[in-house]
Amino acid sequence: MRILAPVVLACSLAAQVPTEDARNTRILNTDTHFQARSYPSREAWEAHKARLRRQILFAAGLEPMPPRTPLSPHIFGRLERDGYSIEKVYLETWPGFYLGGNLYRPLGKTGPFPAVAKPHGHWNYGRLEEQPLGSSHRLSANFARQGYVVFSYDMVGYNDTIQTPHIFGGPAEQLWNFSPLGLQLWNSIRVVDFLTSLPEVDKNRIAVTGASGGGTQTFLLAAVDDRIRVSAPVVMVSAIMQGGCPCENAPGLRIGTFNVEFAAMMAPKPMILVASTQDWTRNTLEEEHPAIRNIYALYGAEDKVEAVLIDAPHNYNRDSREAVYRFFGRHLAGRRDAAEIREENVPVEKLQDLLVFHARPLPANAMNYEQLFESWKQMARRQNEELNDPPNARKRLEEALKISWPEGVVSMPGEGNRIYLSRPEVGDRVPALWFPGKGAPVVFVHPDGAEAGRDSPEGRKLVAAARPVLFLDAFQTGAARAPRDRSHRHFLTFNLTDDQCRAQDILTALAYVSKISPGRPELAATGKAALWSLFAAAVAPVAVELKADRNALTGTDEEFLADFFVPGIQRAGGLEAARAALAAPRDRERAVR
Numbered sequence: 001m002r003i004l005a006p007v008v009l010a011c012s013l014a015a016q017v018p019t020e021d022a023r024n025t026r027i028l029n030t031d032t033h034f035q036a037r038s039y040p041s042r043e044a045w046e047a048h049k050a051r052l053r054r055q056i057l058f059a060a061g062l063e064p065m066p067p068r069t070p071l072s073p074h075i076f077g078r079l080e081r082d083g084y085s086i087e088k089v090y091l092e093t094w095p096g097f098y099l100g101g102n103l104y105r106p107l108g109k110t111g112p113f114p115a116v117a118k119p120h121g122h123w124n125y126g127r128l129e130e131q132p133l134g135s136s137h138r139l140s141a142n143f144a145r146q147g148y149v150v151f152s153y154d155m156v157g158y159n160d161t162i163q164t165p166h167i168f169g170g171p172a173e174q175l176w177n178f179s180p181l182g183l184q185l186w187n188s189i190r191v192v193d194f195l196t197s198l199p200e201v202d203k204n205r206i207a208v209t210g211a212s213g214g215g216t217q218t219f220l221l222a223a224v225d226d227r228i229r230v231s232a233p234v235v236m237v238s239a240i241m242q243g244g245c246p247c248e249n250a251p252g253l254r255i256g257t258f259n260v261e262f263a264a265m266m267a268p269k270p271m272i273l274v275a276s277t278q279d280w281t282r283n284t285l286e287e288e289h290p291a292i293r294n295i296y297a298l299y300g301a302e303d304k305v306e307a308v309l310i311d312a313p314h315n316y317n318r319d320s321r322e323a324v325y326r327f328f329g330r331h332l333a334g335r336r337d338a339a340e341i342r343e344e345n346v347p348v349e350k351l352q353d354l355l356v357f358h359a360r361p362l363p364a365n366a367m368n369y370e371q372l373f374e375s376w377k378q379m380a381r382r383q384n385e386e387l388n389d390p391p392n393a394r395k396r397l398e399e400a401l402k403i404s405w406p407e408g409v410v411s412m413p414g415e416g417n418r419i420y421l422s423r424p425e426v427g428d429r430v431p432a433l434w435f436p437g438k439g440a441p442v443v444f445v446h447p448d449g450a451e452a453g454r455d456s457p458e459g460r461k462l463v464a465a466a467r468p469v470l471f472l473d474a475f476q477t478g479a480a481r482a483p484r485d486r487s488h489r490h491f492l493t494f495n496l497t498d499d500q501c502r503a504q505d506i507l508t509a510l511a512y513v514s515k516i517s518p519g520r521p522e523l524a525a526t527g528k529a530a531l532w533s534l535f536a537a538a539v540a541p542v543a544v545e546l547k548a549d550r551n552a553l554t555g556t557d558e559e560f561l562a563d564f565f566v567p568g569i570q571r572a573g574g575l576e577a578a579r580a581a582l583a584a585p586r587d588r589e590r591a592v593r
Contacts, residue, residue, distance in 0.1 A: 061178055212235055534550060
């Protein structure tokens with residue numbers, strides 16, 4: 001009775017076990033209408049902000065941050081115009097990888113000057129687009145005439161930055177978190193390094209602005225780089241659309257969050273949201289701006305965030321640019337006449353006068369795509385070796401797996417030995433077969449589910465020994481098989497993989513048996529379920545007796561792709577990190593009753 005009583009108590013909460021697993025029925029995607037959450041205090045928000053920052057950096061492959069190797073900037077091809085100059089620049093942001101752009105500087109003024117990083121969006125001509133709806137050149141030239149140093153630079157795969165396509169990466173790259181989003185965010189961080197290295201730049205007055213895909217780069221850079229003091233993400237901060245390109249949607253980026261929270265990470269520093277009446281930012285004045293203003297209110301800084309709605313299609317047009325000039329003028333340049341700033345006409349430049357590698361080859365050490373990917377993996381392996389002590393290994397695996405030990409697990413009885421487990425706050429439904437008994441409890445995981453586990457030779461021995469055993473239908477195995485629509489755009493940006501869900505179910509099962517049966521829980525697994533179980537045990541906050549054939553595991557990319565697909569798992573250290581994490585001290589050693 002002492003063993004069964006907790007089961008009866010759990011059954012009283014059976015109403016909280018749903019009839020369907022929410023992980024199959026609620027698939028989030030880039031067009032989901034997200035709802036902003038409120039935070040009770042600045043401390044609560046700051047804790048969440050720290051988690052978001054780690055999540056962004058990990059999804060981008062930048063956790064830990066790669067070494068900042070010499071940029072070796074090449075600045076040449078100077079053009080002098082009325083009140084400003086333009087130069088061609090290329091930076092070696094990664095050994096053998098080059099970022100191209102144009103540097104605009106004031107003429108006839110004395111520094112130190114504020115500086116602006118200027119990423120572009122998905123214009124056909126990138127930073128060289130020239131049309132009424134958008135012109136990086138006009139914005140950069142006008143900023144320079146107003147007394148700013150501006151670096152207008154490429155997305156990957158655009159203009160001069162051509163060593164990768166703009167869209168690249170599949171499952172193999174995802175294991176290592178190698179993506180256009182990560183490479184672009186790294187480039188933006190290095191752009192700030194470049195700007196702050198210029199002697200005429202005031203290092204304490206760095207800003208960033210971009211529209212559309214450049215708006216995504218704007219708020220992500222501001223979220224992870226504290227050197228950004230003022231920002232203006234244009235036509236991209238939305239609750240109803242999160243970005244349509246892989247350069248905005250790395251796997252794991254928006255698990256449990258969305259762009260409004262990313263933008264709010266700028267608080268309490270000055271930020272202006274520029275929205276359009278004819279795109280997904282049309283609700284900014286009623287929805288996104290008030291939600292972000294609530295975060296600023298936690299700092300008493302409501303006056304530092306503004307929003308403007310421009311009656312136009314998706315754009316960074318003159319009206320939008322002028323709104324940013326004025327905001328930056330007040331908050332970055334200290335101009336008393338900021339409200340009077342207007343855009344001035346500037347000459348359109350010939351493309352060959354702005355293109356860095358026009359009639360000029362890439363540097364001799366420039367890598368191709370395959371070489372760059374291999375270089376990324378080599379960097380990750382070096383860092384994995386340096387950071388493979390048990391606490392670090394466990395922390396990095398937690399970020400990759402995005403699973404957690406549940407504080408509460410409820411259960412519902414089915415027919416015979418069938419039970420269903422759930423985490424009420426998630427709404428999952430995890431089938432299992434439960435056999436009460438004496439001694440330390442066992443969770444048994446078979447790749448084909450609970451019934452296959454019970455009928456296996458190992459399972460029959462456990463039942464015959466009258467041990468308390470829970471045979472698990474891990475996600476999408478056995479009785480847990482159910483339709484799951486994986487066709488949504490950027491599915492992995494918002495949702496966990498099947499294998500991540502399986503590792504979570506193993507933790508849920510361990511938490512359940514730990515509450516209802518004495519002794520250290522044993523986790524037994526067979527076949528490829530050994531890999532799922534190894535990683536679940538590695539991040540469990542209680543000591544687990546793992547019984548699985550770990551010697552058969554290889555830790556190769558091929559094994560993870562076939563048996564345990566988790567984006568970033570190799571970037572986090574892979575199999576060696578799991579083995580190291582098993583030796584980490586547990587957060588809470590459960591008393592053995």
